[in-house]
Amino acid sequence: MSLRDRKRARTRQALIDAGAELFERQGYDGTTVADIAAAAEIGTRTFFSYFASKEELLFPDADERIRAAEEAIASRGPDDGPADVLLRALRTSARDTDLLSPIAARRIELIRTVPAVRGRALQIQLDAQRVIADRLAEAFPDRLDPVTAAALTGAFIGAVTGALQVLLAGPGTDAQAVRTALQTATDVALAPWQHHTSRNGA
Amino acid sequence: MSLRDRKRARTRQALIDAGAELFERQGYDGTTVADIAAAAEIGTRTFFSYFASKEELLFPDADERIRAAEEAIASRGPDDGPADVLLRALRTSARDTDLLSPIAARRIELIRTVPAVRGRALQIQLDAQRVIADRLAEAFPDRLDPVTAAALTGAFIGAVTGALQVLLAGPGTDAQAVRTALQTATDVALAPWQHHTSRNGA
DNA sequence: GTGCAGATATGCAATGGATGCAAGTACGCG
DNA sequence: CGCGTACTTGCATCCATTGCATATCTGCAC
Numbered sequence: 133m134s135l136r137d138r139k140r141a142r143t144r145q146a147l148i149d150a151g152a153e154l155f156e157r158q159g160y161d162g163t164t165v166a167d168i169a170a171a172a173e174i175g176t177r178t179f180f181s182y183f184a185s186k187e188e189l190l191f192p193d194a195d196e197r198i199r200a201a202e203e204a205i206a207s208r209g210p211d212d213g214p215a216d217v218l219l220r221a222l223r224t225s226a227r228d229t230d231l232l233s234p235i236a237a238r239r240i241e242l243i244r245t246v247p248a249v250r251g252r253a254l255q256i257q258l259d260a261q262r263v264i265a266d267r268l269a270e271a272f273p274d275r276l277d278p279v280t281a282a283a284l285t286g287a288f289i290g291a292v293t294g295a296l297q298v299l300l301a302g303p304g305t306d307a308q309a310v311r312t313a314l315q316t317a318t319d320v321a322l323a324p325w326q327h328h329t330s331r332n333g334a
Numbered sequence: 335m336s337l338r339d340r341k342r343a344r345t346r347q348a349l350i351d352a353g354a355e356l357f358e359r360q361g362y363d364g365t366t367v368a369d370i371a372a373a374a375e376i377g378t379r380t381f382f383s384y385f386a387s388k389e390e391l392l393f394p395d396a397d398e399r400i401r402a403a404e405e406a407i408a409s410r411g412p413d414d415g416p417a418d419v420l421l422r423a424l425r426t427s428a429r430d431t432d433l434l435s436p437i438a439a440r441r442i443e444l445i446r447t448v449p450a451v452r453g454r455a456l457q458i459q460l461d462a463q464r465v466i467a468d469r470l471a472e473a474f475p476d477r478l479d480p481v482t483a484a485a486l487t488g489a490f491i492g493a494v495t496g497a498l499q500v501l502l503a504g505p506g507t508d509a510q511a512v513r514t515a516l517q518t519a520t521d522v523a524l525a526p527w528q529h530h531t532s533r534n535g536a
Numbered sequence: 537g538t539g540c541a542g543a544t545a546t547g548c549a550a551t552g553g554a555t556g557c558a559a560g561t562a563c564g565c566g
Numbered sequence: 567c568g569c570g571t572a573c574t575t576g577c578a579t580c581c582a583t584t585g586c587a588t589a590t591c592t593g594c595a596c
Contacts, residue, residue, distance in 0.1 A: 261499075279514075297463075298480050342544085366581065387582080
């Protein structure tokens, strides 16, 4: 990696960190892009050459996750069915720190409370869903037509999202509750597609 | 309805119509709120006492639809299970003109092409999903815990959304294709919950 | 009909995100 | 070293959105 690339990566991370801290301290709306740029010691204008919008700062790894999910689909085993593949994609792209680490908790809080952030999060999710549905249809051309693949993917992601939404709306949530909810959601969505009941470890 | 209310309703409709025409003619981003307000003959500032944002103009009946869905759940028959109730809610809140009328087609086009509009549409959908999940859990307290109700609702709406997304991404779509896709989506999401296969007429 | 209280409408100014443009500056490579 | 390209940045601008103060209108009571 060249100096230029290293520098750019460092600045990018500085922006992410500065954003996280300022959002924590002053709230999302109480923090301006100018604040964040100043904290990372770059010009305000330059912020937008790193992130297309203020919201993007909260989802810096969206692309990687989608790639990870695609990778999980591509590297499926010969006996895996659509349900297995979706579960693998979920486990691969959603790390277990995603719901319980303090940083993640604050992100979820922002998704819940700031409309602009929620809107962006949902868009990212829908984009991911489309990609996964395409890959899934490609992976099982005999068993899944494109519409069915999209419906199945939508059902899977929708179930997980819905379950987490109610779960996280309540008070303090522990790791075990998250696991149970995920198991419930994946069972609901995938029941007819699973040969044998599988354990969920995400 | 008082004069005041009638006047307000008329202005509101004028804004919706003006928005639809201007978006059609100049594009969404090419139309400013000031343009819309002027076309409806009100002050720019006043626009925001009718709609909280420019995007809201495209979803003027979101509240009614959610109420309609709640009503559909409340008025369920004694033999209806969760799957029947969700199907009724869908048929009630989504009119068949929603996907095929020219006005609706343009709205869908905007949802697909304008990020801000897509974000708002998804938020409205998620809000509706939460309400429906709550009502569903209340309707079947013995059979559905809150998390399962949310997962089921999410799977149902997610499947429909996913299927429509791929379907509408393709070229010209006719009524029959929409019906088939909806049938596919609801089957995928509700298969284990349906006693007997039901016909879908939405 | 008159007048008051509350709801509406509007203008003005300010804030803040986002973008185009035109220099300026740094980096990679020959 | 020297050039071409990529990255930064300041500046001006556009536009959505909001607070505030003011003017206007409507519903209702007397």
